[in-house]
Amino acid sequence: MITETFRTADAKLTVFLNGPNWDGIPAATFGNFSCKSSEAGAEILQKGMEKVRSAGIDRIIGPMSGDTWHSYRFVSDSDGSDPFMMEPTNKPHEPDVFRAAGFAEISRYFSARVALQAATASAPPETDGYVLEAWDGSDPEALFRQVFALSTRAFSNNAFYKPISEADFMAMYLPIVPMLKRELILFARRHDGTLAGFLFGIPNYAEGPNPTSAILKTYASLEPGAGRHLAHKFHKTAFGMGFENAIHALIHDDNTSADRSAAEGATIFRRYTLLGQKLNG
Known part of the structure; x- marks a missing residue:
């Protein structure tokens, strides 16, 4: 897997250049993302996007650590209950950092209790x-x-x-x-x-x-x-x-x-x- 990790004092991001296809076209993915502030997140996303452009790829999926076998998806809505085992987690502001950088929803999921x-x-x-x-x-x-x-x-x-x-x-x-x-x-x-x-x-x-x-x-x-x-x-x-x-x-x-x-x-x-x-x- 072709990857590069970017780190600053307040954020980190791993770019996976050989991600899955999106509508039949190869995409990169952004995974292992975290940021203490929106500003720090925006800065590191820009670094990642520059890396993807320089590799000649024009599609990015995130958050996804390379593929759907590994961690992917943001929590977008919750009843406030504790995370369950093996569930993806993120800080509440992190999805908005992606959206502010130009990302939009491409797939939705849920967990339910019975x-x-x-x-x-x-x-x-x-x-x-x-x-x-x-x-x-x-x-x-x-x-x-x-x-x-x-x-x-x-x-x-x-x-x-x-x-x-x-x-x-x-x-x-x-x-x-x-x-x-x-x-x-x-x-x-x-x-x-x-x-x-x-x-x-x-x-x-x-x-x-x-x-x-x-x-x-x-x-x-x-x-x-x-x-x-x-x-x-x-x-x-x-x-x-x-x-x-x-x-x-x-x-x-x-x-x-x-x-x-x-x-x-x-x-x-x-x-x-x-x-x-x-x-x-």
Whole structure:
């Protein structure tokens, strides 16, 4: 990844020159951004924009640390509750610094919270196309190799998608293995053993060692309906483990899972935005 980090006494920014495509055109991304004041932020954004122009690139996406596998998105609206584990955070003034520099919203997301007792009330229609099973807790490297392989297929058509190597993916996720609960890592398997979908859930350890919330972090499916079955299984399992709430984390506004979250009675408590700028547009 081609990067350069700019730092001043009151701000920092990393420029990633080989970001994802935006509407089919290569873009740079601005990540790892922080500033103590709007003036300091504006100054360092200008340095980053000069770097992008000098590289012959005219599109910038931010905040994004190179790709959507890593940290991206600003918090744009919140109920004031504490951040959950693995959630992006920023100072309230930082999105406005980007906007003042010419960036505009290009994508929206949200996180929602639902009481698990309510979420388990309605089950999806039965299916015999696949079988749901939890991770058995063994061989975490094999677990994440399966997750990586299915993720690259399921997410490849998403906006701003950019592939990464299996080694980079493993380096991101293997360090959190000690925090995983095997019951919250779920697979939908076809009868021939191939994967139809997966769900990655994790306790919200940002609440402390005994959290009351479980995070539905990511799920993906290659078969219609598999995601809904996995989500129901996750809610039911988490409730049985003593969790009180589920967090539906970081959902794109236009995703099918946004409709499912609303249908299950989840309430949005945080919104996020991804910004972009066409330097010659």
